[in-house]
Amino acid sequence: MRNFPYPAILITLVAAIGVWSLNVLGLFDRYDAQVYDMAVRYGSRPPDAPSVLLIAAREDELAAGDLMWLDAIEKLEALGARQIIFAFTPRSVSDRFYARAAQLDNLVFGRFLQFSAQPDEMDIAPWPSAAQGVESRLIFGIAAIPPADSGVYRRNHAYYRLENQNYPVLETQAAKQMMGQDQLLPESAYWVNFSGGPDYLPIIALPRLLAGELIPELVRGKSVLIGPALAAHEAGLHTPINRSGNPGISPLVFQGFALQTLLRQQMIHPMPEVWQLAVLLMVSAVNVVLYQLGRYQFGIFLTCAAAGVYAVIGWLLPAWFLLWPPVTALLIAQIAIFILVSRYKFRVEEATTRRLIMELSGQSREKRQVPGFYTDSEPWAQVVNLVKQTLDLGWLIFLERLPGQYYVREIIALNCSLADIDERRRDYRRLSYSEAMAENRPVRLQKRLFLRLDADYEQYLTPLVFGGEVLGFWAMGLRVGKDAGIPDFFTIVHEFSIQ
Incomplete structure (x- = not known):
């Protein structure tokens, strides 16, 4: 590096491209995920009014027949629900229920996946026999457990590809029905926005709906998602908004957050790799200049200050701009630049000091020596x-x-x-x-x-x-x-x- 004609450029390229390469390979994903979870858990932006209402049903209620589910549909229609979504397919109802469901263009069912006759392949569970004759008029989406990243559920599928055909997930199908086909929705797995925390989406027990205790203001204009409540013996899904001692949220709540994310177009996007490289190059170039303005203590202060700035950026960008920056990569690049610049400055100072010592030593010897007779001008x-x-x-x-x-x-x-x-x-x-x-x-x-x-x-x-x-x-x-x-x-x- 000492013989390189432009060491500042070399340090910038080595730090930025090296850290960017490691980030692309996924070496910082684990640490980025932890920082992301904290940023989501303690979000800086007040959430908008929810567009989704959750209705939780116990296991015995899920097995009820027409009397309960037809009544639930009619009451939600009367309260002005904009959309009714079943996170499951009722099995104990008659054809009257599905005939009524086929008449509604704002009702969506969730169909589960099951193992296919082909090994290592999945298939969609068939419609109940009561739906025969109207299944072609029924709207559905795939109801499945979302993908996990090291045991934490941050993303959700947009589609499932089965038998060379893409089937939308329940939340994607519901959002398409509400927003129209011209709206751009994710084509692949997307990051769910958990702004507002675990208590953001209102959850109502099914008996309260059936008892007529809900007011129209709570239901009107909302997408009502009906699904199973989390039983006491069941473990919930661990998400970024989990707090200590919290068993996790139910799949119904996760589906509600996913639907809210799509309806509000609030999908959080990780910064594209090309942008990441550009940001790392810019930040590295600026820091190479700044680190040369002071001594070692100034470098430590600048590194700590930059770490604080990156933390604030990671806290603000997801909430306000729906963008997740490479926080860990920025911090690693900052530390790498500090080490490289400090090492280079130390070597330059050492060489300069050594040269000055040699020059002063030579001058001292010259002063101590009596000049030769013929070396004097006279x-x-x-x-x-x-x-x-x-x-x-x-x-x-x-x-x-x-x-x-x-x-x-x-x-x-x-x-x-x-x-x-x-x-x-x-x-x-x-x-x-x-x-x-x-x-x-x-x-x-x-x-x-x-x-x-x-x-x-x-x-x-x-x-x-x-x-x-x-x-x-x-x-x-x-x-x-x-x-x-x-x-x-x-x-x-x-x-x-x-x-």
């Missing part, structure tokens, strides 16, 4: 200043030996001019150069002076030797008698000449 000026501060000389001249030759040339002078030099040949094989080299110490010039100056100055010449090699010569002038005032004058000059 090396002989340093020597002149040092000698001037140590010895009170009247004048001085430094000469440098030419490489590979027996001649020297003037380098720098103090308190005199190079034109004052009396010795013109600059051949250090001649006196007084040879004498100074032979003595390898400062010598006083008596016979052949170096400069044409007055007699107030005594002249000295000393070789500049390093490593046994003569590098040049140092000529100097000191007022007469002043050498006695400088302790160890010749020793100091000699030490300078060999350094």
